[in-house]
Amino acid sequence: SQQGEEDPQALSIQEGENATMNCSYKTSINNLQWYRQNSGRGLVHLILIRSNEREKHSGRLRVTLDTSKKSSSLLITASRAADTASYFCATGPTGFQKLVFGTGTRLLVSP
Amino acid sequence: DAGVTQSPTHLIKTRGQQVTLRCSPKSGHDTVSWYQQALGQGPQFIFQYYEEEERQRGNFPDRFSGHQFPNYSSELNVNALLLGDSALYLCASSNRGRMNTEAFFGQGTRLTVV
Numbered sequence: 001s002q003q004g005e006e007d008p009q010a011l012s013i014q015e016g017e018n019a020t021m022n023c024s025y026k027t028s029i030n031n032l033q034w035y036r037q038n039s040g041r042g043l044v045h046l047i048l049i050r051s052n053e054r055e056k057h058s059g060r061l062r063v064t065l066d067t068s069k070k071s072s073s074l075l076i077t078a079s080r081a082a083d084t085a086s087y088f089c090a091t092g093p094t095g096f097q098k099l100v101f102g103t104g105t106r107l108l109v110s111p
Numbered sequence: 112d113a114g115v116t117q118s119p120t121h122l123i124k125t126r127g128q129q130v131t132l133r134c135s136p137k138s139g140h141d142t143v144s145w146y147q148q149a150l151g152q153g154p155q156f157i158f159q160y161y162e163e164e165e166r167q168r169g170n171f172p173d174r175f176s177g178h179q180f181p182n183y184s185s186e187l188n189v190n191a192l193l194l195g196d197s198a199l200y201l202c203a204s205s206n207r208g209r210m211n212t213e214a215f216f217g218q219g220t221r222l223t224v225v
Contacts, residue, residue: 021185033214035216040148040150040219040221041199041218042115042117042201042216042217042218043154043201043203043216044216045214045215045216046214048212048213060130088153088154089154090154090214092214093142098144098156098159098167098169099144099146099154099156099203099214101146101153101154101155101157102153103152103153104152104153107224
């Protein structure tokens with residue numbers, strides 16, 4: 001069973017707009033990772049945020065983590081058509097044990 | 112750096128057959144994990160190998176087994192295939208000696224059981 005849930009399940013925006021996806025989880029974590037998946041292929045690692053971090057940036061990506069609410073958000077600024085994909089959050093109870101994935105957010109960016 | 116590589120890319124098997132999927136981890140990584148992703152779902156953890164031993168296992172039957180070789184590459188074996196085993200199988204590698212580091216995934220093997 002999935003531990004977490006992403007919200008919304010699907011998101012449709014225009015190029016240039018920002019996209020925000022949320023992730024909730026159930027148990028204590030050491031870190032949370034966000035991944036992108038194109039057309040049912042492999043997962044591309046986007047960003048890892050540790051439990052003692054509150055915000056992290058990477059290019060057009062901004063991730064926040066609120067451990068008191070057991071939630072995280074991924075913001076993609078100035079979106080492009082190439083950002084169209086499914087986005088998953090995955091929580092890690094430790095640094096190298098299993099990852100527990102949510103059900104994903106399907107993002108569609110229209111030109 | 113070739114990253115995580117998986118083979119084959121696609122596979123079609125008949126119900127009841129056996130299948131072997133292969134994974135080579137990213138250079139410098141010593142831990143391999145396998146995940147099953149059904150259509151429209153997030154990946155589900157199958158098991159993890161480190162130092163050639165299964166270290167942790169998810170909720171999968173014994174029909175799913177694996178192996179890790181001295182060069183850290185790994186195989187996933189599934190016996191007595193069922194239609195429900197049709198899925199994308201993903202391999203992830205990481206470095207067990209480093210806490211809180213990323214897990215990198217391969218492109219996956221799409222298994223179809225008919």
